Amino acid sequence: MNEITKYTPEVRHSPKSNTVSNNDFNFPNHFPFFWTKKNIEPISENLDYISKEVIKILHKAASMLTSAYTGEIIYDKSKVTPIQLFTTEVDFKIEDFLKRELTVKFPQIGFIAEEEQSSKKEKKIQKKQKLYWIIDPVDGTFNFANKIPLFAISIALWEGNKPIFAAVSLPMQGDLLYAVKGKGAYLNTKLIDKNQQMNAKPYVVYAHIGSQEEKMKLYKYLLTKDAFPRFLGSGVYQTSMVCLRRVEFAVFIKTAIWDIAATILIAEEAGLHAEFISEKPNLNNLKHITDYCHSVVIGQKETVIKVAQDIKKELSI
Numbered sequence: 378m379n380e381i382t383k384y385t386p387e388v389r390h391s392p393k394s395n396t397v398s399n400n401d402f403n404f405p406n407h408f409p410f411f412w413t414k415k416n417i418e419p420i421s422e423n424l425d426y427i428s429k430e431v432i433k434i435l436h437k438a439a440s441m442l443t444s445a446y447t448g449e450i451i452y453d454k455s456k457v458t459p460i461q462l463f464t465t466e467v468d469f470k471i472e473d474f475l476k477r478e479l480t481v482k483f484p485q486i487g488f489i490a491e492e493e494q495s496s497k498k499e500k501k502i503q504k505k506q507k508l509y510w511i512i513d514p515v516d517g518t519f520n521f522a523n524k525i526p527l528f529a530i531s532i533a534l535w536e537g538n539k540p541i542f543a544a545v546s547l548p549m550q551g552d553l554l555y556a557v558k559g560k561g562a563y564l565n566t567k568l569i570d571k572n573q574q575m576n577a578k579p580y581v582v583y584a585h586i587g588s589q590e591e592k593m594k595l596y597k598y599l600l601t602k603d604a605f606p607r608f609l610g611s612g613v614y615q616t617s618m619v620c621l622r623r624v625e626f627a628v629f630i631k632t633a634i635w636d637i638a639a640t641i642l643i644a645e646e647a648g649l650h651a652e653f654i655s656e657k658p659n660l661n662n663l664k665h666i667t668d669y670c671h672s673v674v675i676g677q678k679e680t681v682i683k684v685a686q687d688i689k690k691e692l693s694i
Contacts, residue, residue: 512531538658558642
């Protein structure tokens with residue numbers, strides 16, 4: 378029998394209720410980076426079932442997040458890093474909830490998630506894995522913590538180095554975008570029209586993690602495309618707006634895999650294109666998982682190919 382490495386949280390149920398609330402979890406100081414199982418078989422033929430089950434789980438997570446939004450935000454100072462300025466307890470609660478629910482339904486699939494930390498042992502295990510959930514439990518933590526309603530929950534299923542299913546919740550807007558490889562992208566239950574055009578004037582969003590000099594060069598270039606390039610504080614939210622044709626294109630420089638894992642599939646299934654400035658993600662390379670190393674432009678194909686070429690030249694990437 379194949380073995381699986383996982384962490385199962387302790388759940389405390391209220392004596393007056395059978396439901397699990399936001400405060401019903403005990404968390405360790407360290408999560409294992411990957412839960413794995415050997416010899417995973419392709420499950421592409423089950424994507425319709427997976428889609429339905431994940432959407433149910435995502436709706437529950439969104440409800441937890443909106444409930445927490447109205448309450449007191451508690452920062453987890455022990456998880457501060459130079460790039461991830463801070464996290465909140467909610468980030469970890471949502472991530473643990475998603476892992477627990479997805480593991481119950483799909484125990485054969487491993488995890489890559491933003492709030493986790495890696496170890497040498499787990500790095501070795503990772504190389505044997507073929508299927509991963511790539512999760513960002515709260516993309517836009519700064520917005521969330523400051524009561525700015527622009528944040529998202531992101532779940533993607535990758536087989537090898539390609540996404541085959543993706544779902545994104547925009548909790549405060551009550552919207553859910555999802556896509557199955559080869560079957561189109563949806564906003565809630567409505568198929569997104571691949572031929573839909575933008576009606577508004579050019580609107581560009583961006584995100585950059587790097588030196589101030591690089592940021593200034595990028596912003597200066599983007600000013601040639603839009604008088605007011607925006608940074609909305611959530612890469613997942615930003616790309617969702619591109620998929621819905623509310624934003625012309627999104628630029629990401631040196632971002633993490635969990636910030637783009639779901640939205641690049643949704644964008645492609647919505648008739649758009651992801652043009653990588655950096656190498657394409659490679660989950661066999663741990664650097665591509667743990668480092669902020671992905672640079673990509675997402676939008677209409679003709680536009681983003683040209684923009685990607687320009688940015689590569691401007692920033693010498």
